[in-house]
Amino acid sequence: MNLQYLPASGYLHRRSPVTASSSPRKLSPPLSSFSPSIINTTPLSVPKISSKPPSLPSLLKTLDSTNLQSIPTETLDSLLSNLTPKEQTVVLKSQRNWRQLLLVFNRFRSQISYNPNPIHYNIALRALGKAKKWDELRIYWVQMEKDGVFPTNNTYGTLIDVFSKGGLVKEALLWLKHMKSRGVFPDEVTMNTVVRVLKDSGKFDVGEKFFKSWCRGKIELDIVDLGSGWEQGFSRENKPRLAATYNTLIDLYGKAGRLQDASDCFKEMLISGVEPDAFTFNTMINICGSCGQLSEAESLLEKMEERRIKPDTKTYNIFMSLYASRGNVDGVLRCYRRIREIGLRHDVVSSRIILQVLCEKKMVHDAENVIADIMAMGGNIDEQCLPVIIKMYIDEGLLSEASIFFEKYCFGREISSKNYAALMDAYAEKGCWKEAEDVFYAEMTRERNKDIIEYNVMLKAYGKAKLYDKALNLFESMRNCGTPPDECTYNTLIQMLCGAELLDRATELLRNMKEAGFRPRCETFSAIISGYCHTGFVSGAVEVYQEMKASGVEPMGKKSLLLQQYLWLRLIIFM
Template sequence: MIEVLCSEGDFDRIKLVFDEFKSEGFLMNASAANSLIRSFGSGGMVEELLWIWRKMKDNGVEPSLYTYNFLMNGLVNSMFLESAEKVFEVMENGKVKPDVVTFNTMIKGYCKSGLLFGGGLRFCVKLYNEMQDKGLDIPSHAYSLVIGGLCKEGKSMEGYAVFREYGHRGMIQNEGFEPDEVTYGVIVNSLCKSGRLEEALQWFEYCKRNNVAMNVVLYSSLIDGLGKAGRLEEAEKLFEEMVEKQCPRDSYCYNVLIDALAKNGKVDEALVVFKKMEDEGCDQTVYTFTILINGLFKEHRNEEALKLWDLMIDKGITPTAASCRALATGLCLSGKVARACKILDELAPMGIVLETAFEDMMNVLCKAGRIAEACKLADGVIDRGREIPGRVRTIMINSLRKAGNADLAMKLMHSKIGIGYHRMRSVKKRVKFRTLVES
């Protein structure tokens, strides 16, 4: 009955039937357990699934390989990956060993979750190695997942080795193992980020010759790599080629071209691409605005940079630490420290309080040798109650030290400035940072 109701998706009635079964105290056997775990797992009813699992233990019913696989499939379908990992480890250390279905179930879970980093990646690579050692068939999505995860963690050579193994298995076994556009995409991306641009271009041409579906990752990776290498004409040519190949251009693709143009001193051309982005209905992201704000400030086009900032806020795009840093440091270097502070203060009612913003401003002012302005900023931060004096003093010492101004850093460290007090008649006043440069 439960199996039929699960196939119909009638979960409310399933719970009623199941509650009635539980109240009757029905006996559990292996057949019933497998059926119920399979049904509840496919329906995403994890609470009921785990109740059955506990009931099996209470009734002394030994789980079979099928029971474990049904249980893991249910946990993975409901994105209980940590629980699925624990079940997998129990299987490895117990009498019932995982089979190819068990491995593929776990890999499916990582594919669905997009969990490619940290413990998720380590566990996924462990699965891949075990499947190799046991001679089990490794599905194509497992290769793509492992290659992508390794490349994104900066382990491009390990990812490339897996890629070569992937191609080798496809040639000698003739079992349909063909690298897809996802696999080629992560390899091209990794080669570009490693500075191996010519190899990336060779793989890109290989994909074209062999009718591999050309996706946005392939194009964006190369546009980014060419842009960082200063090969702007080639980058722009690929960007236009995407239209010819009917490959939709997304925000990331636009952003890498805008970034390349802005960093190569072509801010006006970057603004043209920015306008085209809007005309084509592609979402402008906080990263898009950050790139352009940075570029405009570097060319001392301060008012244009501020207009872009206002446009970003008007569009409801939430500033990030990077965008606030671009604005604050740009204004500071333009001699507009008070204006930077005012804008940052205005963000507080919006729920945006960036702890590092003032620290970034102090660092950039000290680096530029504008110690008096840095001291004035430090005093203002404390006066507004934004930071405790001790922390501001530590930031100032570090900023001076990083800027190579060790003498002032030592003077500040051994003085009462910032956190000490002195008396003026009967009034006790904090020793201001500005005395650092006045005395």
């Protein structure tokens, strides 16, 4: 997004006319043509309006249950009249999508008695930013100036937040430059937002420098490549007073692997009289545990309870993850039970960790109890757990149970190609090609093309079962099904055929692979060379080896060196 600053007002503008788009690189329409383009005129039932103004709860219920875009303007104006600014704020915040929010906001703005204020604009800007409606956001940013509403720290913090979460980190940081042009020094919330953006971008040192410069009362914009900085209008240092600020800094140090700095920041927080919250302790527990300081993490849980800060589900999820990484099944089970004992609910992460541990340990009965518990609570098994559970059954030789589980929890469900392929691979690894095939074709009813990874796993299953004709037939059908083979497909099939000494077909596929623009790996060439050597056709092996060199694929490692020596030895013998 190319942004330019107006010297007089400091508001952003672009040089050419604009048209509406969700892309930040496209331009937006004039304000007069904006509303019709986002209003659906499909007629629906219109709520009856009594002469008595509705109470705020009643109004919110009516607005939530009605398609506002179908209501005549007069009716909507009647609903929204006689509200205080605070009530208007509540109404705006309650809107479930950006279109309805703008519709309500525009009706407020059309009222003669309406006084524009930054809070309402901030709500609109946040909703548009979350929806990535950058051009509509620009329209209301410009309109904000026309209404005589000056941006506040909250406005800039909102813009920095939504731009960064929308993937526009550079544009998010540019708002700092605009703040300087307006003479608005970041408050603690805005500063914390900037540090969080830099942390999430992996710029840990820059985030720390920005925080320290804010504490000194002079922000150095050159830290984030935005030019010279600016100072506050008074000479005193800033001290963070919010738990959120310390939480961001502690997390920054943790992600940077700086355990001591995170610990020092936590101590400084306590010394400064800023009360830590559950997020603070969760972050510290995770940092300590990830750095191998499990006993320190456990002592933090005790301190947390001593300060009467209730652990949440995430607290125990962290400990479950830490115990699982150390193979401590009892610790994982203890934390899982503790969540329910103190009146909390297991979430997706809790279930994923416990099932992963139980399935890896082949604790079938316990895993089934957890599954039953999840379903009894009205939940659903996380799709990442499905391949893990299937693998547990297969490894234990319980193929019938695996089939029943698939029918009950997998069949007909929307599952990502990655996890669906993992389901097939669990069978393929054990040579259960027919079961893998059943899973593969069970998905054919879904209205989408199979992903290449699913085909590659099925080819692998056929290869392990030495069903080469089935593998070749599947390969030939891929293009007709709208999924062309990739590099992995060719490599898998060529190495499979070489193992079956079908060298002519493997060599043909090697040519097809190169014609398709793929570069065979050293292992693929080596498989064909080894196949020729095994059948005594050394001259063919030498020919393929020279082709490998001509393709720019160099032999790799000691194994390749031994292969070269073996080729020349066999060549001498046959000469």
